[in-house]
Amino acid sequence: MLNCKAIYILSLFLLFISCEEKAFTLDDSDLSLKVDTVSFDIIESTTYQVPPLMGGSRYLYLGEDNDFTFDYNYIRVSKFSNSQYYISTGNTISHFHDYADSSITIDSVILSLNFVEDSISSNSLFYLRYFPNVSDSVFSRNNSNYLNYNSNYSDIISYGNIINDSTSSKLEFSIDTTHFKTFIDTNITNFNNAFAVGVYNAESGYYKFFSANNGQSTVSNLSVHFKHLVSDTLTIDTLVSHNIVDDLTILTPPALIESDTLNLSISLARGLKSLLKVDTKSWEMPKGGIFRKAELIVKLVLSDSSNSEIINSYLLTDADLPNTFKKYEKENFTYDLSNGSSAALSNNQLKFNHRSALSKSLTEKKTIHSFNIQPNIDVDPFKTFQFYDAKNVEFHPKLRITYVLP
Numbered sequence: 001m002l003n004c005k006a007i008y009i010l011s012l013f014l015l016f017i018s019c020e021e022k023a024f025t026l027d028d029s030d031l032s033l034k035v036d037t038v039s040f041d042i043i044e045s046t047t048y049q050v051p052p053l054m055g056g057s058r059y060l061y062l063g064e065d066n067d068f069t070f071d072y073n074y075i076r077v078s079k080f081s082n083s084q085y086y087i088s089t090g091n092t093i094s095h096f097h098d099y100a101d102s103s104i105t106i107d108s109v110i111l112s113l114n115f116v117e118d119s120i121s122s123n124s125l126f127y128l129r130y131f132p133n134v135s136d137s138v139f140s141r142n143n144s145n146y147l148n149y150n151s152n153y154s155d156i157i158s159y160g161n162i163i164n165d166s167t168s169s170k171l172e173f174s175i176d177t178t179h180f181k182t183f184i185d186t187n188i189t190n191f192n193n194a195f196a197v198g199v200y201n202a203e204s205g206y207y208k209f210f211s212a213n214n215g216q217s218t219v220s221n222l223s224v225h226f227k228h229l230v231s232d233t234l235t236i237d238t239l240v241s242h243n244i245v246d247d248l249t250i251l252t253p254p255a256l257i258e259s260d261t262l263n264l265s266i267s268l269a270r271g272l273k274s275l276l277k278v279d280t281k282s283w284e285m286p287k288g289g290i291f292r293k294a295e296l297i298v299k300l301v302l303s304d305s306s307n308s309e310i311i312n313s314y315l316l317t318d319a320d321l322p323n324t325f326k327k328y329e330k331e332n333f334t335y336d337l338s339n340g341s342s343a344a345l346s347n348n349q350l351k352f353n354h355r356s357a358l359s360k361s362l363t364e365k366k367t368i369h370s371f372n373i374q375p376n377i378d379v380d381p382f383k384t385f386q387f388y389d390a391k392n393v394e395f396h397p398k399l400r401i402t403y404v405l406p
Helices: 004-019 177-184 258-262 355-363
Strands: 034-049 059-065 068-077 080-086 092-095 104-114 125-130 161-164 169-175 194-200 206-210 221-231 234-252 264-266 272-279 290-299 310-315 341-344 349-353 368-375 385-387 398-405
Touching: 034 264, 059 194, 059 234, 068 104, 068 206, 080 221, 080 234, 104 177, 104 206, 125 169, 169 177, 258 264, 264 368, 272 290, 290 355, 290 368, 310 349, 310 355, 341 349, 349 368
Parallel strands: none
Antiparallel strands: 034 272, 034 398, 059 068, 059 206, 068 194, 068 234, 080 092, 104 169, 104 221, 125 194, 161 169, 221 234, 264 272, 264 385, 272 368, 290 349, 290 398, 310 341, 310 368
16 A cells, blocks of 8 residues: 555646656747858958067077078076985075075086987087176067177187987087086076077088077086085095076078069068058948857968968057058057967868957947968978069959848
């Protein structure tokens, strides 16, 4: 026999079944979204040149190649070691100033740069300088170039030796401990920790090194070998290393050729960037419309099989563009860096989705929008990409907006 609780539950279930209505079917034929597009031709476009900036590159270069001159590698060493070393006085060796301890005797200091190639054979003469009379930043990865680099360096303090082993090659500079005393002087609180590396007689044309931007597995370093006096009867030989944390190549680009200025050209090592202006003719997003894409589309002049090269584009805060090719001694335009777009070459064209930047610009009731295109820091720095400009009848660049309406 069912107890009272079971009878109650059963009654509720029967009541639910008896009251259940047939499922409601929603006809969504009137709820579909309409996708629409509007296109605008680029009304002006041009190329300009600034001194090349190599501060974010994965590699460093020395020597000459294809009329490029790689003048110096500027290198900044971390003040802090990779690991702490504890000494008998209870202190630690971590910062450069920590080496100024009575129980520490520095034997040698070696700066090492890692070649990209596995085996290097060279009679070239590599040399090292540093900046004992400069207490501020020696270089800036975003601003230092062949027109403004800091030449307040010392005389040559060391010549390099190439060390080859079974898996890699290094360029090593032995630094006299008298020079390293400047680094560890406790009276100097903001010493720059920077070096300049150069080469005479680059017999192989140019040499390629891993930059600090390439990652920890290939990072170069400064190693400090020292003796630690533990007691009257015990002395420990050891070393501490400091990674290279910032670097760049100072290079002088070659003279431009005609095609560099006739097309929309971009090149990292040549310092070439391009500008495009579009007039949206007071177009406004229809009421209830939502941006889906706002594609700036440019096409390569010559076919390129590489589809992995990344190019960047930014909306400019400046509305006025030069009428023809211009050369500047520093960047002359301001970008909206918070709303940039990147694109990879595909089918010999680039499509930059500027939905965010253009939404903002149109909301501010602007009709003239200026964009730039420039190579990402990871592209082949010596490659020049050329695109059709606004004067081309068939393949001129355009802005295509895609939006949806309820």
